[in-house]
């Protein structure tokens with residue numbers, strides 16, 4: 365009997381333990397089921413969200429496609445319109461004929477060209493960009509008193525030698541040469557110099573020295589401009605002017621028929637003719653052929669004039685003043701038409717002994733070499749720009 369009781373209790377114990385296990389497993393299963401249903405729920409939600417997103421994207425892409433299509437259509441129609449306009453223009457051109465318009469334009473251009481060419485006949489073409497005009501005379505330096513009351517002295521106005529040349533008197537035939545200005549001022553007299561004897565005597569004080577050549581005015585049977593090579597003492601060119609047409613260029617300097625000048629632009633001749641005897645004329649000369657390139661009649665009077673010089677294509681005429689012992693620049697003429705005589709500054713020379721027998725401008729130094737009653741004088745010039753007038 366006792367054995368059965370033990371057995372029953374053992375069975376009871378065993379079934380109780382079993383039950384507990386089942387309960388436990390059941391709880392676990394429930395929990396897992398809960399979580400599965402939760403995942404399921406979430407997965408469905410994600411899926412539907414994805415689906416919505418996809419639908420949204422698809423509709424957007426469809427819209428883009430539609431817009432692309434409308435763009436293409438409107439581009440096509442633009443292209444067609446351009447084609448049509450081009451065809452219409454072609455048609456209009458064949459109908460109206462564009463050729464006559466072009467002809468008219470050509471004629472206009474031809475007219476303009478001839479007008480310009482006509483103007484260019486009188487226009488002077490500057491060789492340099494020199495734009496200076498005389499502003500005032502800053503200083504004067506008397507270097508020497510040598511020779512007669514009339515004469516001319518100058519340095520070579522071209523790049524070359526820097527040598528100094530003395531043309532004493534108005535009817536001589538010997539040029540005196542000094543190597544430098546210092547040598548000239550230190551010299552005891554003309555005997556210290558190199559002497560160059562010309563084949564014939566010069567006339568007046570109009571000569572100039574430019575690039576190792578002397579340009580000398582000679583008046584024997586005819587009025588002649590002679591080009592003389594100072595290095596080997598030989599005449600290398602000459603030009604003859606009809607003697608009867610020319611009159612002394614300055615009323616106060618009767619020996620000088622023609623006056624030569626050098627400036628930044630080259631060689632000029634200052635002269636007067638019977639045809640225009642009240643006024644001074646100006647010409648540009650070609651140094652190689654000695655031919656006249658261009659001439660100008662200026663409004664500067666000959667009357668009471670004693671000398672003249674050219675700076676940057678502008679002629680400055682020097683007159684005897686009412687004031688005793690003075691002379692002054694009173695008339696100018698610009699071949700470039702940049703300054704008129706109204707712009708002429710009234711410039712007095714500091715002092716004068718007799719009259720200026722010659723005034724030679726040196727463009728390399730902006731100095732005037734003056735011969736005044738046997739004194740050799742240097743004037744230092746101050747320039748300003750022509751446009752600042």
Ligand SMILES: *[C@@H]1O[C@H](CO)[C@@H](O)[C@H](O)[C@H]1NC(C)=O
Pocket residue numbers: 511512513532533534535536554
């Ligand atoms: C300079 O020229 C003057 C006038 O022609 C003359 O009297 C004088 O003798 C000349 N002087 C020299 C050194 O030649």
Ligand SMILES: *[C@@H]1O[C@H](CO)[C@@H](O)[C@H](O)[C@H]1NC(C)=O
Pocket residue numbers: 593596597598600
């Ligand atoms: C002097 O030199 C120039 C060139 O410099 C030349 O044409 C001329 O023939 C020369 N004359 C003499 C005499 O040597």
